[in-house]
Amino acid sequence: MLNQAVKAAITAVGSYVPKETLTNQDLERMVDTSDEWIQSRTGIVQRHIAKNPLHPTSYLAIEAAKNLIQKKNVDPSSIDLVLVATITPDMNIAATAPYVATQIGASNAFAFDLQAACSGFLYGMSVASAYIRSGQYKKILLIGADKMSSIVDYSDRKTCVIFGDGAGAVLMEKSTNGFGYENDFLRSDGSGREFLYMKSGGSLHPINATTFAEGGHYLKQEGRTVFKYAVQNMSLAAKEVMKKNNLTSESIDYLVPHQANQRILEATRKNIGIEDKKVLMNIQKYGNTTAATLPLVLADYESTFKAGDKILFAAFGGGFTWGAAYLTWNYDQST
């Protein structure tokens, strides 16, 4: 049984995006697209891309973790668990999280990867919260990190304009002021895997010359279908969480949605009935960074949040996976 009196809180945030950018104008030179199309259909102006082959997902995750550690003066040896949500691990085996943990000096931690695509960070918050509330572990470093440029086909205009690279990290530990992760509504539907996937490299389609020639190592998606399910399911999940917590669109301070596409966010916002100004967005700068979008929003808006702010999260991604969560923010950055 979880202890209802104990809550897990986010007590620190860190982030990292590579220096190099890929602008819509750059993409105009690579595929048959236009800045006008990309901005009006997605809201994206640029993305950050880790061009350095020596900077895989672990590098992004380590930099985000270091940023957090340095900002809040965290002792890495006090961390119990390092959880990395990603769909672009450095390698399929070994997992990325143990390497990240070792590199940041989390010498007393265990570590594992969590694969739930764009819902990875949301699921990760739920896992971290349950561990902390159970009393089993005290300090969890949750990182959402993806080097999407490593699986994007830059000759496919339907996918290459959307995705970017980045990482965000949060520290979750027992709340001391009553604010923290409240609860969530999480779901999945495996019949959706035909609409968003990377075919080869797993046990179903091991890589060989044929899968390689077919481009099976690239991410594929049926954008329109994903769009429809994303709006439907993020809206439904958010409404469930609002009902469970007696929240109204007025009482919610911020909606932190997965940065999939500005039009998906707008349609979801309308369905929930939340005011425009409460929806936090940074998709224009980073594109869709998959597991990193939610913590990158937290990092960008950290200085705006006040202790007690009511934050509703919503995400949808490959699998399909989706959900919503309610969190009361734990601290003012200035204190």
Ligand code: UT7
């Ligand atoms: O994070 C979870 C994972 N992914 C998502 O959430 C993505 C969800 N889907 C989307 O964001 C959108 O579906 C896309 C941005 C991928 C595409 O936007 P859309 O408005 O759904 O476009 P569409 O796929 O319906 O295509 C409309 C037209 C097509 O041309 P025709 O067939 O009407 O002549 C496409 O070929 O737009 C064309 N098109 C493009 N044109 C210029 C598709 N991509 C591009 C492009 N530039 N980059």
